[in-house]
Amino acid sequence: MNIKDISDRIKRYRIDFPMTQTELSDRSGVSVRSISRFENGEDISLSNFIKLIDALELGSRMDELIPDYRKRPSYYLETEKKRQRATTKNKVEEKRFVWGDEK
Numbered sequence: 009m010n011i012k013d014i015s016d017r018i019k020r021y022r023i024d025f026p027m028t029q030t031e032l033s034d035r036s037g038v039s040v041r042s043i044s045r046f047e048n049g050e051d052i053s054l055s056n057f058i059k060l061i062d063a064l065e066l067g068s069r070m071d072e073l074i075p076d077y078r079k080r081p082s083y084y085l086e087t088e089k090k091r092q093r094a095t096t097k098n099k100v101e102e103k104r105f106v107w108g109d110e111k
Contacts, residue, residue, distance in 0.1 A: 012049035019047040021064055036063035 022032055029047075033040045036059040038052075043060070046052045061067055 011051060015046050015049050018060065018064070021066070022047075025064060027064075032060065032063055036060050038063075 022029075027035075029040050029043045032038070032043055036043075036056075038056045038059050042052050042056055046057075046060070058067075061070065
């Protein structure tokens with residue numbers, strides 16, 4: 009994924025929000041010129057990008073992209089419910105073959 013792909017997604021999201029570039033500028037504090045440049049695939053500063061994300065109410069999704077560094081990978085393993093093996097209690101026991109004289 010490159011800058012153009014990201015800017016296209018943000019632009020589509022802004023239009024579907026629905027919000028104009030001017031409204032996004034008012035909400036984010038980023039100039040209309042910077043928004044226009046970004047939506048055309050040009051580079052903008054990281055701080056302006058974060059302002060745009062927050063103005064579009066996508067800030068909570070950043071946790072999915074960049075997880076909390078204080079939580080080790082093992083933290084996520086410990087919080088998952090442990091799987092249990094299936095028990096054989098409900099299985100029908102197979103009948104063992106017996107010879108006629110073993111009855």
